Amino acid sequence: MTPADLDRLTALRHALHRRPEISGEEKETAAHLAGLLRSMGADRVLTGIGGHGVAAVFESGVEGPVVGLRCELDALPITELGLSDHVSEIAGNGHLCGHDGHMVTVLAVGEALARTGPARGRAVLIFQPAEETGKGAVAYRADPQFADIAPDIVLSLHNLPGLPMGAVELCTGAANCASRGMAIRLFGKTAHAAAPQDGLSPAAAMAALMPRLAALGPGGPLDDRFALTTLTHARLGQATFGVSPGEGELWVTLRTVTDARMTELMAEAEALVQAEAAAAGLGVEIFYDDVFEACTNDPEAVELLKTACNDGAVPLRLTSTPQKFSEDFGQFGKGARAGMFWLGAGEDHPRLHNPDYDFPDALIPVAAGIFERALRAVLGHGPVNSQAAP
Structure with a gap:
């Protein structure tokens, strides 16, 4: 050239x-x-x-x-x-x-x-x-x-x-890790901020899930057991002072070296979310985006x-x-x-x-x-x- x-x-x-x-x-x-x-x-x-x-x-x-x-x-x-x-x-x-x-x-x-x-x-x-x-x-x-x-x-x-x-x-x-974005939506019931007991807020479940999801994927050596979970976004209700929230979202990126380990990590994360939602009486939806094998x-x-x-x-x-x-x-x-x-x-x-x-x-x-x-x-x-x- x-x-x-x-x-x-x-x-x-x-x-x-x-x-x-x-x-x-x-x-x-x-x-x-x-x-x-x-x-x-x-x-x-x-x-x-x-x-x-x-x-x-x-x-x-x-x-x-x-x-x-x-x-x-x-x-x-x-x-x-x-x-x-x-x-x-x-x-x-x-x-x-x-x-x-x-x-x-x-x-x-x-x-x-x-x-x-x-x-x-x-x-x-x-x-x-x-x-x-x-x-x-x-x-x-x-x-x-x-x-x-x-x-x-x-x-x-x-x-x-x-x-x-x-x-x-x-x-x-x-050569490159597998990764995917996991979006978690939790549903309860709104209430007046003066009477939160009349609703069902996902706040406590979200707070519990964040460290527990992170613990599923602490990183470590890049081998077949490697897993890294990274919290990338959280939203609780709407931006208002008058409403106790009735829904919220967590976005987490899952990352592994192998596709087989990714399948395991997804199952572990989904089981954790479902158990926490059930214990709190919340509805839950999970979907994936930005999927890289x-x-x-x-x-x-x-x-x-x-x-x-x-x-x-x-x-x-x-x-x-x-x-x-x-x-x-x-x-x-x-x-x-x-x-x-x-x-x-x-x-x-x-x-x-x-x-x-x-x-x-x-x-x-x-x-x-x-x-x-x-x-x-x-x-x-x-x-x-x-x-x-x-």
Whole structure:
């Protein structure tokens, strides 16, 4: 990648950063990317996959494997507090997880493929919506269009503040924790605040449940028994002084390394809630959202990424410890050999989802190089396309 290429890609990343769209609302982002992919000379560009998803296909015309590179389209509903000249122009939204940088990285590989296509099989660039809610990968794979482009091998990345700038961490096996949001609604009966005995308040049950739910998942070593429960929201009645409340909500995030442990943790939490509600004479409803299954790296995909890092002299640390945060990329591993690597954004860089986070542009050529070397190792270098867009 030349300095001019990096300048152009950086300008594109900044343009995407200024116009962040949250999960399920990535219409403008998707249309912009589809136009770029068509202009660069992709053989096919598919849109509307699982919502606002996009895919670009680069064909060799020769039978062979299908290699996919996946990135995410969505931003976060967080107000950006950065001081850059490309700060978000959409109030309340911000690319504070680096998905703008991930998109541009995959576009950079697309430009390389447009110049020199694969020698065999096909390359598929996957631009997936709604990663932050855990709904995007499920919808993308369920879309009828996906069957025609389903990869045999699929690779992805996530930048990682706290890891040295430009260094890679790679894990075989469990790579990202499973998690899900558990919403608990308790129902009693309102009463006048002067006569609370005439109603049934869930206050005492909520107060009892908060520490008991936390005790179910104290954290600890990231092994098969790991469980972490995090209280994220509580609401009791309405904001008024005249009414003793008759209902309330607790939101808790459940987190485990394995899906099997998640099933156990859900059963434990539900039993605890049901018992407390019954003892207090309260009605109860439980539902789940933001559901992420565990993400597992395939050994063959890991070896491919490992070689790509070593061939590019990229600092690499192999680990057997998964990340605590969740990723819906694991869905792609249900039909393919999947591998995700983490690319260091700097040890002192603002953390993911911080209001002052910004993706480091210097990571674009590092990440694109890893992807391209891995892809070429499987598909090879085909003929040069003299008609490709610059």
